Amino acid sequence: MSEPFLELRGISASYGAIQALSKVSLKVPQGGIVALLGSNGAGKSSTLNTISHLVDPTHGEVIFDGKPIQRLPSDEIVQRGLVQVPEGREVFKEMSVHENLELGAFLRRNRREMAEDFDKVYVMFPRLKERREQRASTLSGGEQQMLAIGRALMSRPRMIMFDEPSMGLSPVLVEQIFESIQRLNREQGLTILLVEQDVRLALTVASYAYILENGEINLEGPSQQLINDPAVRRAYLGV
Numbered sequence: 269m270s271e272p273f274l275e276l277r278g279i280s281a282s283y284g285a286i287q288a289l290s291k292v293s294l295k296v297p298q299g300g301i302v303a304l305l306g307s308n309g310a311g312k313s314s315t316l317n318t319i320s321h322l323v324d325p326t327h328g329e330v331i332f333d334g335k336p337i338q339r340l341p342s343d344e345i346v347q348r349g350l351v352q353v354p355e356g357r358e359v360f361k362e363m364s365v366h367e368n369l370e371l372g373a374f375l376r377r378n379r380r381e382m383a384e385d386f387d388k389v390y391v392m393f394p395r396l397k398e399r400r401e402q403r404a405s406t407l408s409g410g411e412q413q414m415l416a417i418g419r420a421l422m423s424r425p426r427m428i429m430f431d432e433p434s435m436g437l438s439p440v441l442v443e444q445i446f447e448s449i450q451r452l453n454r455e456q457g458l459t460i461l462l463v464e465q466d467v468r469l470a471l472t473v474a475s476y477a478y479i480l481e482n483g484e485i486n487l488e489g490p491s492q493q494l495i496n497d498p499a500v501r502r503a504y505l506g507v
């Protein structure tokens with residue numbers, strides 16, 4: 269692999285006495301899709317939140333685009349092009365679709381660029397355009413996921429981290445969301461770190477994956493290899 273775009277080196281993190289992450293190391297190549305998998309409570313969200321510096325690491329380094337970022341404030345990390353689409357979407361329910369998207373651009377001033385970005389998001393998700401003046405609370409789960417992705421795109425990211433984008437969605441919507449994620453990668457060259465509980469789905473879109481268990485990476489490899497690994501099949505694919 270050439271220089272990774274994002275790299276975690278021995279990241280540990282705790283919530284008080286609870287150690288959530290222990291010496292987590294991983295790499296994401298530029299333009300790649302890498303999956304971070306594991307069951308409930310394994311530490312997937314804690315990993316993303318540590319990268320975004322919403323959680324302070326107790327040890328280790330986070331390197332993005334060749335520079336350590338683990339001490340930077342979260343908004344500075346977004347400004348450098350690394351953004352997270354959080355678990356449970358976290359859109360602002362009382363605000364309109366358009367206002368939610370505007371929030372994603374809060375770090376930017378250039379009005380012309382912003383207008384271009386609104387256009388791009390509305391082309392990608394015509395549903396959001398139709399509903400632009402509606403309150404986010406009136407959107408379906410799938411539309412809220414689109415809105416959360418659109419909001420992330422408004423910051424002009426170079427890399428997006430998705431935290432369980434399939435959660436609570438019907439199979440048809442899951443397919444649509446994953447198609448959008450793949451298009452962002454293919455057509456816009458966005459680097460992607462994908463957190464998922466749906467291991468089968470994640471392994472079909474990612475080229476490489478890491479499996480977290482109790483806050484530690486206990487297995488990693490090319491997706492093809494993991495799909496055929498008997499232990500993975502037993503533990504995560506139900507075969």
Ligand SMILES: Nc1ncnc2c1ncn2[C@@H]1O[C@H](COP(=O)(O)OP(=O)(O)OP(=O)(O)O)[C@@H](O)[C@H]1O
Pocket residue numbers: 283286287288306307308309310311312313314315355465
């Ligand atoms: N704010 C918090 N305060 C205390 N403990 C926390 C907090 N957030 C997470 N934890 C604990 O840290 C561990 C890892 O949680 P985390 O949310 O990172 O797991 P996850 O892999 O994202 O799980 P899920 O698939 O359910 O989203 C768990 O034991 C969890 O209970």
Ligand SMILES: [Mg+2]
Pocket residue numbers: 312313314355431
């Ligand atoms: Mg989580």
